[in-house]
């Protein structure tokens with residue numbers, strides 16, 4: 001596509017506006033624009049990538065590839081020789097592999113404070129949750145904000161440019177606003193999921209009564225968050241998601257009311273589903289239905305819904321999800337850590353179910369490295385279903401286009417004119433890629449996980465030469481570790 005054609009892509013606003021610096025953009029974000037379209041700042045030219053993976057319709061992989069970016073969107077993609085030769089900022093990608101920014105569809109970032117907690121090291125889902133709820137009951141707003149910064153830094157440095165976060169516990173005045181503040185500070189594209197728990201032990205649920213909220217309060221706060229923050233425009237940096245935690249921690253009523261609210265405001269729905277055998281048993285005993293039957297009954301299916309895990313989704317459930325466009329967040333490391341099983345990802349994808357990748361919370365996947373998760377997805381499918389169950393390119397597609405589809409977006413996940421300017425690069429000259437350069441794309445998945453050299457989100461350089469540009473990470477990690485110690489000791 002030529003730049004003239006790219007100019008006809010569905011973006012609005014005057015073609016030329018005065019250039020703005022990052023500080024002005026941040027000020028604009030703080031004003032909460034409701035419809036993000038074209039954000040103007042310096043044009044960026046990316047040139048001479050050894051290989052540029054487009055994930056476009058033809059899945060082109062370009063040698064000596066490049067991009068031309070205006071504001072927050074890509075206007076041209078092609079071999080370097082066919083692109084303009086100058087711009088306000090030129091990034092020389094010699095020796096680098098460039099791919100679309102990875103999309104993380106499931107996380108609980110606050111759990112970065114409770115990694116490798118001894119009592120939860122060797123338990124399955126329900127036992128694991130039970131030992132951690134009482135630790136999480138002491139979370140504070142500061143802990144939420146700092147742990148979200150740390151979690152996002154880890155994601156960014158491992159190739160992720162868009163992440164969802166499912167925050168479902170709000171003790172001591174914590175709010176989803178605390179996560180949103182962190183996302184804005186670090187510059188990550190963010191789908192903030194307003195989770196919730198309303199059925200405590202005394203009502204037959206799993207969480208302690210002290211950490212559940214009243215359903216009326218949950219709905220009221222969810223609406224406030226949508227009205228305050230949700231941006232449904234193309235290239236949105238921030239969307240809000242309605243996300244009761246799981247069938248075993250909220251009521252049928254709250255699930256139904258949540259779906260009604262999400263449709264009223266045009267936002268997505270997210271929860272955990274069919275995670276392991278106990279989860280299935282709970283659903284059958286409590287609701288007399290499989291998890292898939294339960295969500296169908298509640299109206300929790302459609303292209304605006306995605307469910308985490310679905311390890312134990314049966315064939316009828318796969319058909320239902322395919323028919324309705326309901327998405328799945330596949331979380332291989334977490335599924336292995338908790339011995340939940342192997343999700344039938346190949347079967348889901350062949351049937352037409354949208355599948356994205358998720359690192360899941362840092363207490364059940366103690367490393368939230370996005371490119372490592374891509375590799376783990378490939379390896380785990382092979383353990384379950386044979387050596388040709390997933391290729392390296394399949395795994396990358398799930399982590400880019402798949403994630404975009406699951407989050408109900410068509411402006412991220414590929415490098416093509418009219419798409420958001422979100423990409424990352426990996427330096428192929430590192431020892432970990434040595435000997436694999438006959439196929440750098442496969443090398444990225446098969447070889448040991450690497451950190452990015454560059455990450456650009458919405459046209460803004462967020463990682464440069466392997467370092468975050470938006471945050472001095474050292475002091476944040478020190479503060480994170482101090483808060484983690486306080487949290488852990490409070491429950492000891």
Ligand SMILES: [Zn+2]
Pocket residue numbers: 106107108272308360361
């Ligand atoms: Zn989860």
